[in-house]
Amino acid sequence: MASAERTTETREHSRIRIRSDVAITRGHMRRARIVLAATAVAWAAAPRLVDGAPAVTTEHARVARTPEMLRQPPILRNMSSHPGVVEVTLTAAPTRLQLLPAGPLVSAYAYNGSVPGPTLDLREGDSVIIHFRNQLPEPTTVHWHGFHIPADADGSPLVPIAAGTAHDYRFRLAKGSAGTYWYHPHPDRRTRFQVSMGLFGGIIVRAPSDPLTAKGIPEKLLILSDNRFDSGGAIAFPHATSLAGGIDLENGREGNVLFVNGQVMPTIPIRRGELQRWRIINASAARVYRLALAGQRLVHVGNDGGLFERPVEVPEILMANSERLEVLVRGTGSPGDTTVLEDLPYDRYMPQTRPADWDRTLQVLSSRCSTATACRSRSAAGRIRGTCPSTRRSASRSTSTIIQENGCSTVISSITRTTG
Ligand SMILES: [Cu+2]
Numbered sequence: 001m002a003s004a005e006r007t008t009e010t011r012e013h014s015r016i017r018i019r020s021d022v023a024i025t026r027g028h029m030r031r032a033r034i035v036l037a038a039t040a041v042a043w044a045a046a047p048r049l050v051d052g053a054p055a056v057t058t059e060h061a062r063v064a065r066t067p068e069m070l071r072q073p074p075i076l077r078n079m080s081s082h083p084g085v086v087e088v089t090l091t092a093a094p095t096r097l098q099l100l101p102a103g104p105l106v107s108a109y110a111y112n113g114s115v116p117g118p119t120l121d122l123r124e125g126d127s128v129i130i131h132f133r134n135q136l137p138e139p140t141t142v143h144w145h146g147f148h149i150p151a152d153a154d155g156s157p158l159v160p161i162a163a164g165t166a167h168d169y170r171f172r173l174a175k176g177s178a179g180t181y182w183y184h185p186h187p188d189r190r191t192r193f194q195v196s197m198g199l200f201g202g203i204i205v206r207a208p209s210d211p212l213t214a215k216g217i218p219e220k221l222l223i224l225s226d227n228r229f230d231s232g233g234a235i236a237f238p239h240a241t242s243l244a245g246g247i248d249l250e251n252g253r254e255g256n257v258l259f260v261n262g263q264v265m266p267t268i269p270i271r272r273g274e275l276q277r278w279r280i281i282n283a284s285a286a287r288v289y290r291l292a293l294a295g296q297r298l299v300h301v302g303n304d305g306g307l308f309e310r311p312v313e314v315p316e317i318l319m320a321n322s323e324r325l326e327v328l329v330r331g332t333g334s335p336g337d338t339t340v341l342e343d344l345p346y347d348r349y350m351p352q353t354r355p356a357d358w359d360r361t362l363q364v365l366s367s368r369c370s371t372a373t374a375c376r377s378r379s380a381a382g383r384i385r386g387t388c389p390s391t392r393r394s395a396s397r398s399t400s401t402i403i404q405e406n407g408c409s410t411v412i413s414s415i416t417r418t419t420g
Pocket of ligand 1: 145146
């Protein structure tokens with residue numbers, strides 16, 4: 001993988017396919033050295049680059065002016081009637097979509113016609129069959145990011161699916177694998193391009209008993225991505241030997257418009273006092289997010305490995321590419337009040353290619369308090385606590401204790417799973 005493409009990958013890739021990564025990386029590093037040499041003169045003349053770097057804040061703010069309610073990606077339809085078997089059809093194909101609010105129809109790649117692709121909703125222990133059809137004009141694969149499955153089913157670059165052909169992916173999910181995952185292409189040298197063209201989707205693996213679901217806490221799937229567009233609204237890729245192409249190679253291709261489920265700065269309605277579980281996936285090719293909820297602390301309850309034993313209350317969470325996290329968010333304030341999920345500045349750049357506006361905070365989405373429910377809440381590390389007239393106490397079989405919210409109040413001191 002090229003150095004820029006490697007930024008779409010996580011530690012999991014490194015663990016699972018060290019040998020193939022090393023081989024691919026060497027080849028790409030040779031190409032990277034050639035490109036870097038070709039642009040060295042220009043870089044020397046522009047020690048703090050502005051021209052060629054994406055104007056992140058300006059463009060994102062410009063297109064984020066028409067807020068709309070957050071949509072959930074469609075769920076892939078299970079065609080099997082056998083318990084424990086999930087059989088779906090997934091097609092990657094070129095299409096034309098409106099990617100920018102009020103923007104034109106532009107060329108994109110999509111799974112089953114949508115960006116993000118449909119969500120794969122699974123359970124631990126499921127036998128999964130994915131009938132994949134590659135209608136792209138180039139080879140691709142589908143990689144099930146985070147799954148511990150046989151290498152030949154995992155969509156590696158070593159098992160490409162040729163243009164115009166089909167392939168069945170088959171695997172079984174292990175017990176204890178509940179969590180949030182995602183899928184994306186992983187062809188040799190084209191991962192960055194195909195993901196940027198729109199090929200990515202979410203995966204949820206559910207446990208037989210999920211303490212948060214059991215308590216009726218509603219959940220949202222939030223797939224974060226970014227992209228870059230030309231003046232005509234088309235997805236923009238600089239030439240590999242251009243200055244911007246060299247920057248992409250060094251920094252990874254970072255977009256100047258941020259999306260959640262393909263929407264720019266959408267709104268999530270939340271009742272006052274309501275607790276929501278947000279499953280967040282960083283499907284951006286290179287962007288590292290420092291997520292913070294303005295005016296609130298985040299209650300971090302899970303990551304790539306599923307739910308934690310106990311929640312952790314934090315002011316912000318650093319989220320690298322391909323990482324997943326789960327947080328609990330409470331509706332606060334008066335009806336109509338909004339709380340903004342922000343991407344705080346994170347300096348991961350080489351000085352000569354650092355975007356001029358890297359230190360600006362970006363708005364990712366907002367949650368809007370929708371109805372009045374009188375609640376006063378206070379928080380402490382490891383628990384969420386609120387006060388309301390009446391609460392119902394329930395205890396799981398393990399050490400976890402959850403006081404179920406009755407209208408508005410919830411205390412969670414532990415979220416240990418009680419799977420049987
Ligand atoms: Cu991946």
